[in-house]
Structures are given as C-alpha cells and as structure tokens.
Amino acid sequence: MARWTREQVEKLAPDAGSVAAARKLARPGPWSDTGATDTLLWGKCQGSGRTPYQVSVDLTGPAVKCSCPSRKFPCKHGLALLLLWVAGDGDLGRATSSESAQAASAWAAGRAATARSKAAAPRAEPADPEAQARRREQRLATMTAGAAELETWLGDLYRQGLAAARQQPYAFWDTAAARLVDAQLPGLAARVRDLPSRLAGRDDWADVALVETGRWFAAVRAWARRDSLAPDDLGNLRAFLGWAAGADEIRAGAVDEGRLLDDAWVVEGAYRTDDGRLQTRRTWIRGTASGERLVVLDFAAGSEVLAVPRVVGSVVVGRVVVWPGSGVRRAQFVGDDPAGGAGAGSVAGRAGSDGSAARLAGAGSWAAALNDASARLAANPFADQVPLAVRATVVADGVGGARVVDGEGCHLPLAADVDPWPVMARVGPELAPLFAELEDGAVRPLAAELGGELVAL
Amino acid sequence: MTGPELTWTELRIAVTVGTERRALPSGTALPGGVGPPGAGPTPPEQVALHAAALLGAARRAGLRPTAGPPPASMPADEVPAGQPSPAALAVAERVAPDRAVQLLELLLDGNLGRQAAVQPLVAAWLEQAAARELVLPHHLVLSALERGTADRSLQLLVAPALGRRGRWLATWRPEWAWAAGGPRTATAEELLAVEPAERLAAVRAARTADPHHGRTLVEALLPQVDAPGRAALVGCLAVGVGPDDEGVLERALDDRSGPVRAAAIRLLEGLPGSARAARCAHRLAPVVHRQGRFRPTLSVSRPAPPEGDERRDEPPGSEAHWLRTLVAGAPLAWWEQTLGLTPDRIVGLRLDAAGGPPGWEADVVGGWARAATAQRNPAWAVALLDRPELTATHRTELVTALPPPWSPATAEGVLAWLERQTKPGFVVDALTPHLAAALPPAAADRLTAWLARVNKGDDLSLHRSLRHLVQLLSTRQSIVEAFR
Numbered sequence: 001m002a003r004w005t006r007e008q009v010e011k012l013a014p015d016a017g018s019v020a021a022a023r024k025l026a027r028p029g030p031w032s033d034t035g036a037t038d039t040l041l042w043g044k045c046q047g048s049g050r051t052p053y054q055v056s057v058d059l060t061g062p063a064v065k066c067s068c069p070s071r072k073f074p075c076k077h078g079l080a081l082l083l084l085w086v087a088g089d090g091d092l093g094r095a096t097s098s099e100s101a102q103a104a105s106a107w108a109a110g111r112a113a114t115a116r117s118k119a120a121a122p123r124a125e126p127a128d129p130e131a132q133a134r135r136r137e138q139r140l141a142t143m144t145a146g147a148a149e150l151e152t153w154l155g156d157l158y159r160q161g162l163a164a165a166r167q168q169p170y171a172f173w174d175t176a177a178a179r180l181v182d183a184q185l186p187g188l189a190a191r192v193r194d195l196p197s198r199l200a201g202r203d204d205w206a207d208v209a210l211v212e213t214g215r216w217f218a219a220v221r222a223w224a225r226r227d228s229l230a231p232d233d234l235g236n237l238r239a240f241l242g243w244a245a246g247a248d249e250i251r252a253g254a255v256d257e258g259r260l261l262d263d264a265w266v267v268e269g270a271y272r273t274d275d276g277r278l279q280t281r282r283t284w285i286r287g288t289a290s291g292e293r294l295v296v297l298d299f300a301a302g303s304e305v306l307a308v309p310r311v312v313g314s315v316v317v318g319r320v321v322v323w324p325g326s327g328v329r330r331a332q333f334v335g336d337d338p339a340g341g342a343g344a345g346s347v348a349g350r351a352g353s354d355g356s357a358a359r360l361a362g363a364g365s366w367a368a369a370l371n372d373a374s375a376r377l378a379a380n381p382f383a384d385q386v387p388l389a390v391r392a393t394v395v396a397d398g399v400g401g402a403r404v405v406d407g408e409g410c411h412l413p414l415a416a417d418v419d420p421w422p423v424m425a426r427v428g429p430e431l432a433p434l435f436a437e438l439e440d441g442a443v444r445p446l447a448a449e450l451g452g453e454l455v456a457l
Numbered sequence: 458m459t460g461p462e463l464t465w466t467e468l469r470i471a472v473t474v475g476t477e478r479r480a481l482p483s484g485t486a487l488p489g490g491v492g493p494p495g496a497g498p499t500p501p502e503q504v505a506l507h508a509a510a511l512l513g514a515a516r517r518a519g520l521r522p523t524a525g526p527p528p529a530s531m532p533a534d535e536v537p538a539g540q541p542s543p544a545a546l547a548v549a550e551r552v553a554p555d556r557a558v559q560l561l562e563l564l565l566d567g568n569l570g571r572q573a574a575v576q577p578l579v580a581a582w583l584e585q586a587a588a589r590e591l592v593l594p595h596h597l598v599l600s601a602l603e604r605g606t607a608d609r610s611l612q613l614l615v616a617p618a619l620g621r622r623g624r625w626l627a628t629w630r631p632e633w634a635w636a637a638g639g640p641r642t643a644t645a646e647e648l649l650a651v652e653p654a655e656r657l658a659a660v661r662a663a664r665t666a667d668p669h670h671g672r673t674l675v676e677a678l679l680p681q682v683d684a685p686g687r688a689a690l691v692g693c694l695a696v697g698v699g700p701d702d703e704g705v706l707e708r709a710l711d712d713r714s715g716p717v718r719a720a721a722i723r724l725l726e727g728l729p730g731s732a733r734a735a736r737c738a739h740r741l742a743p744v745v746h747r748q749g750r751f752r753p754t755l756s757v758s759r760p761a762p763p764e765g766d767e768r769r770d771e772p773p774g775s776e777a778h779w780l781r782t783l784v785a786g787a788p789l790a791w792w793e794q795t796l797g798l799t800p801d802r803i804v805g806l807r808l809d810a811a812g813g814p815p816g817w818e819a820d821v822v823g824g825w826a827r828a829a830t831a832q833r834n835p836a837w838a839v840a841l842l843d844r845p846e847l848t849a850t851h852r853t854e855l856v857t858a859l860p861p862p863w864s865p866a867t868a869e870g871v872l873a874w875l876e877r878q879t880k881p882g883f884v885v886d887a888l889t890p891h892l893a894a895a896l897p898p899a900a901a902d903r904l905t906a907w908l909a910r911v912n913k914g915d916d917l918s919l920h921r922s923l924r925h926l927v928q929l930l931s932t933r934q935s936i937v938e939a940f941r
Contacts, residue, residue: 151506158502158509161475206473207465211516214509221510366522377518396629410522425599425626441520450595
C-alpha cells in the first residue's frame with residue numbers, strides 16, 4: 001500500500017473545522033488499543049463520554065467507521081487516526097488480538113462482501129452531489145495551480161534554451177512530469193516524460209521540441225480561460241490534459257446535445273500502443289451515411305487484456321456516443337463497456353460485400369489528404385493523430401526508412417515505428433487507397449483497399 | 458506590434474540558444490498581429506512561448522508533402538534490370554488454395570515447431586506449390602523471402618513461389634537479390650570490380666537461379682582471381698552440381714592451388730559418370746579381389762602410388778590415404794559389377810586384412826561412406842549404417858544425403874537401423890527434419906507402432922521425438938491434401 005501524505009488525509013475531510021479538530025486529536029494521548037495492517041487501521045479514542053469510540057479505517061476505500069454520534073463523515077476521530085498513522089510513518093503497533101482489531105477486521109470483511117455484491121448489481125446513484133461538486137472544485141483548483149507552475153517552468157526552459165534542456169538527464173523531465181501527476185494533469189505529465197526519448201537521435205529535434213512545448217503552452221493558456229471555451233474546444237483540451245470525461249458522464253448529456261449517432265460504421269483501421277503501464281488501442285471508424293471519421297479508444301492497465309478488437313474492413317451497424325470535441329473526435333459504441341468487451345452493434349459483414357462500403361472515402365492525392373488533415377488540425381490543434389485516406393504506395397528510401405508516395409510523386413515519410421517491408425509486400429508497386437494516421441509529420445498506414453477489400457496492414 | 462512577422466527559423470534559433478542569451482528579432486510581430494495579452498513590456502520568453510504555440514500549430518496544420526522523386530528509390534515506371542518483361546507480367550498468377558495457405562502460416566509462425574524442425578515441411582509445401590505453378594499470397598511473401606535468405610537450401614523452392622510481388626519486393630534489398638527474378642545482368646567484368654564477398658554472393662545467386670549461367674560466370678572469373686577466390690568460386694558450383702559441370706571441374710584439377718583442387722575433387726566425387734570416377738576405378742581394379750565362392754572375402758592390396766597425371770586426382774595432404782581417395786572417387790556401381798554382388802552383400806563381406814596396408818579396412822569403409830554420401834546412393838547408405846568403422850557424424854551424413862522422398866525399402870532400412878540404436882531418442886531427434894521430409898506416408902504406421910512400444914517413463918526423449926515426428930508426417934500429409 002502506497003504511503004499516504006498528510007495532505008491526502010486532509011482532503012478527505014468534509015470541512016476545514018473537521019481538519020482542525022482532527023489535528024488536535026492526532027497525538028497518542030487519547031488513543032489506546034491501536035494497530036494497523038497493510039489495508040486496515042484501528043484504535044479506541046477517548047472522547048467526552050465514558051466509553052472510548054471504536055474507530056476503524058479501511059485504506060482500500062478509503063472508508064471510515066466510528067462509534068461516535070457525529071454526523072460529519074468522516075468524523076474527526078477517523079481523520080485523526082489517519083493523521084496519527086501518517087505521522088508515525090505507518091506505525092500504529094499491531095495489536096491484532098485486541099477487541100478493537102477484531103471489530104475493525106469484521107467491519108472490513110463485511111464491507112468487502114458488500115462491495116462484491118454491489119459490483120454485480122447496477123451502480124447506485126452517486127452518493128452526495130454536494131460532495132461531488134466540492135471534489136470537482138478541488139480538482140479544478142489543483143489543475144489550475146499545476147498549469148500555472150508548468151507555465152513558469154516553460155518560461156525557464158525557453159530562457160535557458162532548449163539545447164541546454166536537451167542535455168538534462170531523464171530525471172529532469174521525470175521530476176516535472178511527477179509534479180504534473182500530482183496536479184492531476186496526467187496527459188501533460190506523459191507528454192513531458194516522453195519528450196526526451198522522442199527527441200533522441202533526431203536531426204530536427206529542435207523543431208519537434210519547439211512544436212511540442214508550444215502545444216503545452218497553448219494548453220496552459222486555454223485552461224486559464226476554460227470558462228469562455230466552447231464545449232467542443234473544452235473537450236479537445238480535456239483530452240490533451242488527460243482529463244477526458246468518463247463514459248457515464250458523456251452518455252448523460254448525449255441525447256440533449258445531439259451526440260448520439262446512428263450509422264453503419266466501417267472499421268477503417270486500428271493501432272495499439274503499450275507504454276508498459278497502459279495499453280491503448282485506437283480504432284478508427286467511418287459512418288457510411290454521415291461520412292464522419294471517429295476514433296474509439298480502448299484501454300487496459302498493467303496485465304489486463306484489451307477488449308476483443310473489431311475487424312478492420314467490417315461494418316458495424318449501431319449507435320455511437322461522441323465526446324465533445326472537433327476535428328478528431330472520440331466515440332464509443334453504445335453498449336460497450338470501455339474496460340470490458342466490445343459487444344455492441346451488429347456486424348453487417350465485410351465491407352465490400354455490397355461494393356460501396358469497401359471504398360475508402362476520399363482517397364486522393366497528398367494535396368487533398370493534407371487539406372483535410374489541415375482542417376482537422378485547425379479545428380483541434382490538440383489532436384495527436386489525424387486520420388486520412390490517400391491513394392499512394394510505399395517505397396523504401398535505402399536508409400532503413402520509407403516514403404509514402406502518391407500518384408503525383410509527392411511523398412511523406414513513413415512513421416519510424418512502422419516496418420516498411422510488410423507494408424510494401426501487401427500494397428505492392430501500384431497505388432492503392434490507404435487509410436493512415438498522420439502523426440508528427442509522418443504517416444502510419446493502418447489499412448489498404450486491395451482487390452476491392454479493406455485489409456489491415 | 459508592427460513590422461515583419463517572426464519566422465519559425467528565427468524563433469527556433471532564439472529558443473534553442475535561450476532567450477536570455479539570444480533576443481528575438483526586434484520589431485517582429487506574431488502572425489495575424491496576435492500578441493500576448495496585457496499591456497506593458499512582455500518578457501522575451503513569454504513572447505517566444507506565444508510564438509511557439511501559434512507558429513507550431515500553423516506548422517502542424519500546414520504540413521505539405523515533399524515533391525520530386527523520393528530519396529534513393531526506384532522510379533515507379535521503370536522495370537529494374539532482370540525483371541520479367543511487361544508481357545510476362547500479363548500472365549495471370551494463381552495463388553495457393555486457402556487451406557494450404559493456412560497451413561503455411563502455421564509453419565512460418567512457428568506454431569508447429571521450431572524453424573529447423575519444420576523446414577522440410579516448408580520445403581514440401583513449396584514443392585507442391587511449384588508442381589502446380591501456384592504462388593504465395595502477398596502477405597506471406599516477406600516471410601518466405603526471409604526464410605530463403607536465412608536458409609540457402611530453400612532458395613530454389615522459394616523463388617518460383619514468390620510470384621511477381623515477391624520478385625518486386627526482392628529488388629529492394631541486396632540480401633534478397635537471389636529472389637529478384639532471374640540472374641541480374643551483372644557480367645564477369647562487373648563482378649571483378651566488386652568486393653570478393655559480394656562477387657561470391659552474386660555468383661551464388663546466379664547459380665541458384667540458373668545453373669548454366671552460374672557456371673558461365675564461374676568459368677569466366679576463374680582465370681582472373683587469386684587462389685582463395687578460385688576455391689570459393691568452384692565451391693559455388695555445389696548448388697545443383699551435375700554432369701554439365703564436369704568440364705570446369707576437370708580443368709580445376711590442373712590448378713596450382715591445393716584448396717582449388719580439393720574443392721573440385723569434392724564435387725567430382727558426386728559425379729559417378731565422370732572421367733575422374735572412371736580413372737579411380739581403373740586404378741582400383743588391379744588391387745580389389747573377391748576370394749572364396751561360398752563365404753567370399755574381400756581383399757584389397759596396396760594400390761600403386763599415383764604417378765604423372767594421376768596426381769591430379771589426389772587431394773593435397775592425402776598421401777597416406779590413397780586407397781580411401783580412390784574408393785571415395787570410384788563409382789559405387791563399379792563395385793557391384795566387379796564383385797557381382799549387391800551393396801548389402803558387399804558391405805557385409807569379411808575383409809581379409811592379410812594383404813592390405815595398415816588400417817586399410819577403415820580406408821575402404823570410410824571411402825564407401827564418402828562415396829555413398831556424395832553419390833546419394835540409398836542402397837549403399839542403408840547397408841553402411843551398421844559398419845562399426847564409421848562415426849556418428851558419418852552416419853548422419855549418410856542419411857541426410859539421401860534425397861527425399863525415400864522408397865519404402867530405404868525408409869524401412871533407416872527405421873530398422875534407428876530401432877537397433879542403444880540411444881535412439883537422440884538420433885531420431887537429430888534426424889527429425891530430414892525424416893519428416895523423406896519418409897513416405899506409409900512410414901507413419903510403423904512409427905506409431907514404435908511409439909506405442911516406447912514406455913514414456915523409460916525413454917522420455919525417444920517418446921517425445923517420435924511423437925513430434927509422427928505429427929510432422931501427418932502435417933506433411935495434410936499439406937499434400939490441401940493442394941488437391
């Protein structure tokens with residue numbers, strides 16, 4: 001169990017008065033019969049009455065139980081026990097045989113059982129809208145403070161120069177990233193952490209670093225005036241910061257805001273990343289009627305397994321809910337559980353069985369494809385990958401990389417993480433309609449229309 | 458702010474060095490007249506941050522493709538030298554049936570065993586495809602190219618199955634040149650100008666694709682390179698060596714260099730119809746005698762030392778073993794004619810050591826083994842397997858030299874020998890790739906019966922090896938059926 005901080009404990013408090021009262025109690029004097037395991041704290045606190053209060057804290061929740069009559073939750077006794085535990089560096093003794101320990105473990109076991117049965121049952125209403133609103137305000141304040149700190153840090157970076165920053169060890173970036181994690185800006189944190197490795201070995205590292213830090217600054221500034229942003233712009237920004245709305249939240253207002261779309265969706269391409277902590281899969285879909293290109297994200301943490309992928313080239317008839325955003329928009333099939341299986345929608349067979357669906361809409365020259373990409377990036381400068389269709393072929397460039405060449409001889413580099421040979425073997429020397437992601441000025445082909453059929457590359 | 462707009466390059470230079478050391482050009486404006494909010498002077502790093510945000514976004518959204526030919530690539534409309542003509546391209550190709558393709562995917566992905574173990578099955582698959590003029594689907598072309606590059610023995614089989622797509626892909630990497638569609642037009646003169654290793658690779662590739670063309674290159678290059686180069690060139694002829702190569706090999710016997718002659722002799726030993734084979738037999742004739750009618754024995758006396766031209770037929774350093782050289786060089790059929798016996802009778806003859814030079818039995822049996830390996834003679838190979846004079850390596854060579862598919866008699870002989878081994882598990886495992894390629898389908902029953910007799914607890918390694926072998930044989934049968 002990770003070590004808690006005093007700050008974390010105080011954030012649990014329902015109000016400032018509880019914190020103050022708890023601090024007064026967070027000393028050994030009134031306590032007896034205290035103990036702790038990895039997940040459980042317990043103790044007896046002498047209050048105003050004759051019988052001391054029985055206090056138990058389940059750290060996995062966290063959840064607090066106290067025999068005092070206070071209507072505040074958690075009460076000052078629970079908070080005090082946590083503070084005492086934090087101050088003692090986790091040492092409360094291990095009086096496991098005591099009455100107090102038995103009471104705590106019985107309560108924790110009951111909680112675990114309830115949690116299991118709850119998990120099976122439909123989720124109950126959020127406990128307390130007021131508390132929720134308060135937590136949200138707290139989070140916003142933390143994020144704002146973190147963003148301001150990042151702006152200062154960026155100013156230092158620019159004053160001292162990117163060349164100097166590039167000489168810094170990874171720890172320099174990791175430290176900055178860790179502060180952003182604390183500030184609940186995980187998206188920015190990941191970007192800061194990844195930047196040094198993205199720059200490694202690149203001739204154009206200064207361009208990449210300048211573009212990327214410019215985007216961070218844009219995000220910081222956009223956050224400062226988030227109240228005046230249109231909902232779509234705010235959606236784009238939240239995705240960039242790593243605070244995208246959850247699926248439940250998205251579904252809640254989807255009907256009123258017209259964010260439910262019914263269509264026959266062609267699965268145009270999929271790409272999986274794995275940074276060791278989190279696996280992410282992007283699945284690009286296009287509505288055959290609306291022409292909308294959307295991206296469905298699946299996540300799996302640690303050793304979890306990603307949901308069964310949808311087959312590239314298949315058509316899924318169904319309803320999606322779309323996140324607020326523009327240019328490159330995230331969607332989810334209604335009925336899919338983001339952490340579970342992809343089950344929603346009915347698969348209407350391979351694209352191409354009816355002819356029209358197989359065609360990659362709008363596969364033309366690079367000039368046309370980049371005009372479209374340009375419009376998407378103008379609408380959403382925070383998008384990392386832009387979907388596009390282009391009629392092109394892939395040729396090796398003789399130095400380990402490759403270029404994606406259109407019919408007019410114009411070309412862009414193949415993304416460095418793509419092995420050119422399998423793509424060349426599939427696509428061949430002739431031009432073919434390709435579905436690809438554009439990222440960092442390079443192209444990552446995900447599917448090709450070959451013999452009238454859309455196949456994954 | 459007025460004045461010219463700040464350029465990306467100016468911004469990059471300033472921010473790379475650091476705005477405290479290098480000022481942004483004075484008087485420049487941000488695009489569209491946008492500026493940092495707020496009145497009063499703005500710190501330079503703040504201006505730079507605003508500029509990076511704005512210009513960076515514009516740069517990302519304003520991405521344009523590079524025009525003109527891509528670096529170091531091939532013009533799309535030009536057919537590379539050595540490629541089939543456009544007319545040939547018009548011929549429709551037929552892809553192997555789906556069921557067969559699925560089997561090959563399993564083999565190439567390593568789902569049916571490690572690479573070396575399934576190699577004969579891949580070869581069997583490619584043979585079936587070649588017999589029906591079928592090609593690989595595009596998605597397997599790369600794996601096949603890589604297999605062929607790693608295992609030269611597969612190249613002759615892989616090349617036709619690659620089809621147009623595979624030959625086109627092969628033009629992109631030098632190490633795939635063997636598959637790039639017929640011999641490249643490199644001439645002997647051009648090859649003289651390149652590094653020896655590259656020259657040999659080109660000759661080998663040419664020989665693989667077209668034995669006649671490869672031989673022509675070897676003949677043209679031989680007079681113009683140094684001795685190690687000549688020995689390596691002669692070695693290139695090992696791919697598909699045949700009677701047509703005898704002329705160049707015979708001339709190589711006159712080479713000043715020992716290693717060149719040794720290389721030529723090694724290949725000539727595989728040509729029992731050659732003049733050298735006849736010369737060896739001619740020198741053996743006076744010293745080989747069959748004695749006794751009912752329990753015949755074989756006596757071989759000391760052959761005369763080579764004289765004059767005969768020395769051409771002796772590999773350097775073999776002075777102590779003329780006899781072995783002669784036995785290895787003579788046609789095995791000559792023994793059968795001379796002695797009037799079948800190979801198993803000849804190998805079973807009691808050797809009369811009385812008149813021979815010291816160690817001559819080992820020379821005779823060793824010479825037979827070399828001849829049986831070089832001439833790929835199944836009857837002799839099977840007969841020799843039990844001779845105690847041979848090492849385990851010799852025996853393995855005897856078995857692996859036999860070209861698949863084996864006749865029922867050969868299969869029976871090899872399997873019976875395997876069953877007689879004291880540690881058969883080890884031998885079966887070592888020979889598995891070859892057995893899987895060569896045993897006829899009917900041998901599966903015999904192997905299954907053997908497997909049933911093996912107690913898993915007693916000999917786990919044999920049990921495993923046999924089970925694996927049975928599985929490979931059944932997969933090979935599935936391959937044949939998948940092509941029907």
